[in-house]
Amino acid sequence: MKKFKLTSASNGKVFRNGLYSTAILAVAIVLAVLVNLLVQALPSKYTEFDLSEAKMYTLGDSSKALVDSLEQDVTIYYLCETGSEDAIITKLLDHYAEESSHLKWEQKDPVIYPNFAAQYGVQNAAAGSLILVSGENSTVIDAADLYEYDYSDYYTTGSATVTFGGEKQITSAIYKLTAAEQIHAYYTTNHGEQAPTSSLTEALEAQNIELQPLDLLTSTIPEDCDLLIISDPSSDFASDDGLVDEISQLQSYLENGGKVLLTTSVYNETPNLDAVMAQFGLARETGFVVEGDAGHALYGYPYSLFPDYGTTAESTALNGMNQNTHVMLSVAQGIAITETENVTAEALLNTSDSAYSKQDLSENSTTAKADGDLDGPFTLAAWARNEDTGAEVIWIGCPNVDNEQVYQSIPGNLTFLQGCAASLVGQDLLIDTKALEAAPITVPASTTTALGLIFVFVLPALVLVVGAVVVLLRRRK
Numbered sequence: 192m193k194k195f196k197l198t199s200a201s202n203g204k205v206f207r208n209g210l211y212s213t214a215i216l217a218v219a220i221v222l223a224v225l226v227n228l229l230v231q232a233l234p235s236k237y238t239e240f241d242l243s244e245a246k247m248y249t250l251g252d253s254s255k256a257l258v259d260s261l262e263q264d265v266t267i268y269y270l271c272e273t274g275s276e277d278a279i280i281t282k283l284l285d286h287y288a289e290e291s292s293h294l295k296w297e298q299k300d301p302v303i304y305p306n307f308a309a310q311y312g313v314q315n316a317a318a319g320s321l322i323l324v325s326g327e328n329s330t331v332i333d334a335a336d337l338y339e340y341d342y343s344d345y346y347t348t349g350s351a352t353v354t355f356g357g358e359k360q361i362t363s364a365i366y367k368l369t370a371a372e373q374i375h376a377y378y379t380t381n382h383g384e385q386a387p388t389s390s391l392t393e394a395l396e397a398q399n400i401e402l403q404p405l406d407l408l409t410s411t412i413p414e415d416c417d418l419l420i421i422s423d424p425s426s427d428f429a430s431d432d433g434l435v436d437e438i439s440q441l442q443s444y445l446e447n448g449g450k451v452l453l454t455t456s457v458y459n460e461t462p463n464l465d466a467v468m469a470q471f472g473l474a475r476e477t478g479f480v481v482e483g484d485a486g487h488a489l490y491g492y493p494y495s496l497f498p499d500y501g502t503t504a505e506s507t508a509l510n511g512m513n514q515n516t517h518v519m520l521s522v523a524q525g526i527a528i529t530e531t532e533n534v535t536a537e538a539l540l541n542t543s544d545s546a547y548s549k550q551d552l553s554e555n556s557t558t559a560k561a562d563g564d565l566d567g568p569f570t571l572a573a574w575a576r577n578e579d580t581g582a583e584v585i586w587i588g589c590p591n592v593d594n595e596q597v598y599q600s601i602p603g604n605l606t607f608l609q610g611c612a613a614s615l616v617g618q619d620l621l622i623d624t625k626a627l628e629a630a631p632i633t634v635p636a637s638t639t640t641a642l643g644l645i646f647v648f649v650l651p652a653l654v655l656v657v658g659a660v661v662v663l664l665r666r667r668k
Contacts, residue, residue, distance in 0.1 A: 250286045251623045253511065254362040260620075261293040265365055268322040269298045270308060277319060280337065283357055294365075321361065325368045332360050363397040363622050370399045374616050376418040377405035383425030383459075388595050394609040397622040407437045412444045417616045419444065421453045423590035427461040438463045448581040450615040452608075456590035457524040457552065471575035472534050473586050476525030476548055480569050481558045483545030493558050495521040498540040498571050506537050506574040508585060508614040511621040516603035524548075524588035525569030536575035539585070539611075542568045572607075574614075585611045 250258075267284060271277070276298070284296040299307045301318060308316040311329045316322075319334030337357040367373075376395060378387055387395075387402060395402050405412065405419075407428070412419065419441075428437040445451065445467070453468070455461065457479045465475060482488035482496050489495035500514045518540060525548055528536045546567030547560050572587040591597070598605050610621055 250283075250290065251358060251362075253621055253623045254287070254358055255290055256620060257362055257366055257622075258287055258290040258294055261291050261365075261369065263293060263325055263369055265294045265323060265325045265368065267294070267296040267361070268307070268324070269296060270301055270316055270320045270322065271298055271318055272302055273298075273300050275318070279355060280319070280321075280357060283361070287361065321364075323361075323364050323368055328368055330364050330368055332364055336360055359397065359623055363399075366397070366620070366622055367399045374398070374400045374417045374618075375413070375415045376400050376402050376420060376612065376616070377413065377416050378402065378420040378422060379424070380404050380406050381408055382421075382428065383423075385422045385590070385593065387420070387422065388593050388598075390595060390598050390605055391593050391608055394605055394622075395612055398609065398613050398616075398618060400612060400616060407440060408435050412440055412449075416444070416449070418450045418452060418612060420612070421451065421464070422593065423454050423456050423459070424461055424464070425456075425459045427463045430463050438467065441467055445577070445582040445584075446580055450582070451584045452587075452611055452615060453584065454587045454590060454592055455524070457522065457588070459590075468584065468586055470531075470534075471577065471582075471584050472529045472531030472536050473573055473575055473584070474527045474529065475588065476527050476565065476569060478524070478548035478550045478565060479552065480523050480525055480542055480546050480548050480567070480571065481560070482542060483547060483560070483567075484543040487543045487546070489519065492521075494523075495519055496523055496542060496546075496571065498542055501538040501541055501570075503537045503539065503574070505535050505576065506539065506614060507619055508539055508574055508611045510610070510614065510619055512606055512610050513603075516606065517601055518592075518603045518607045519597060519601045520571050520587070520589035521591055522589070523571050525565075525567075525571065526573045526586055526588045528570060528573055528575075533578045534575055535578060536573060538570040538573055540572040540587075540607075541570055544568050572611075574611075583615055585615060587611075 267287070269276075269280065269284065271280075281298075288295050301307070301316075308314075308320075308322060308331075311322050311324065311331070313320075313322065313331050316331065317334045319337070321332040321334075321337075323330050323332070337355070337360060339354045339356045340352070378384065380386075386404075392402050400418070402420075405416075428441065429435055430438045441451075441464075453464070455464075455475070457475075468474065479494065480496060482493045485493075487497050487499070489497070497517045497519060500509055500512075500518075503509055520540070525542075528538060544567060546569055548565040548567070548569065549556060549558065549561070550563050550565070551561065571589065572585065574583065574585045576583045592604050593608055594604065606621070613619075613621060
């Protein structure tokens with residue numbers, strides 16, 4: 192057997208190759224560490240991607256716009272024991288802080304700082320609560336308000352639905368904290384009006400609009416009334432021939448620059464109210480509107496309309512709204528806009544050209560077009576402003592646009608009403624009141640089987656084949 196003796200030249204070559212490999216490995220490790228440090232130094236909005244369907248970990252456009260426009264400092268204190276943090280909350284607070292140098296957040300451990308919350312007038316604050324501070328003003332968001340629990344299906348499914356409402360709570364709190372003053376809105380009573388739903392009340396509260404009832408039989412329109420809401424009155428407002436002249440109050444309010452949001456029903460006649468709206472160039476079309484275009488109505492219900500958003504130049508009612516979402520108006524009535532001196536008016540919602548207005552309102556009437564029915568298109572919601580007084584009105588020819596059941600499937604109704612109210616009081620930012628639910632990721636069985644085969648058999652086999660090829664090639668050299 193021959194014995195091979197390694198020469199010093201061979202030893203040197205092996206040493207150089209080993210040194211070269213070691214240097215390459217060291218450089219690679221250093222580069223990996225530097226890249227990792229660089230990535231960690233970047234804001235998370237550039238390095239993390241929200242793949243959740245509900246965008247649980249992404250700030251909404253309204254939240255970004257609000258925080259970006261901050262001109263005063265806001266600090267959010269997260270009351271939570273170290274090690275018990277809610278990752279969803281901390282990640283959300285990080286996103287808020289990244290949007291503006293005027294906002295920051297700190298965690299305060301109640302065990303270490305037991306009296307911290309007391310200095311802001313908060314007694315027995317629950318763990319997980321948030322305290323927002325701006326200057327001398329502060330507000331508290333209770334931990335229980337950050338998540339919403341729906342037990343409506345508990346007895347059938349044995350579980351509750353949990354939605355995350357943290358962003359809407361925080362954004363609303365920031366808006367209220369930094370707003371100049373609270374806005375007062377009143378809704379009329381004693382004419383068979385529909386009281387505002389809890390969802391609409393909550394949406395207006397998020398806009399810093401306080402909502403209160405108003406009975407014009409026992410009081411006058413308050414001086415601090417920034418917005419008057421008249422929701423589907425079944426009886427008319429009294430004029431000078433009644434016990435109380437409600438119409439004169441309304442006229443006086445508008446002459447002083449008042450703002451009115453009105454919804455009406457085709458089945459309830461209100462000539463006195465209509466006369467007030469006529470001063471703004473607005474009037475009812477006769478009959479109720481039926482859609483002839485299936486793409487503009489709920490399937491099987493041509494009187495439940497999906498109108499198009501108008502193109503506005505003066506009104507801000509549609510600003511900030513997602514116009515890809517539907518607004519549904521059922522048994523709606525058209526509103527005619529007539530050019531009027533010193534008045535600017537615009538359509539907010541319009542039907543298609545295929546719509547028509549049914550003139551027969553009897554119970555035996557069908558939705559089929561008949562002789563005498565008026566041809567569309569129709570305006571279903573209109574805005575108008577008196578350029579002399581500054582008074583503004585929005586008239587929606589539908590009685591049930593504010594409806595909790597409708598909101599479940601058509602959230603655009605709520606957003607539309609919220610936008611109308613916000614625009615009338617001079618606000619140009621809509622606070623998103625939507626709570627988010629983390630929908631589970633569902634993988635089809637076929638996809639699960641395919642992925643299992645790939646990771647259990649295909650990839651390991653591929654690694655073995657590649658390894659065998661590399662070994663054979665080395666042996667041939």
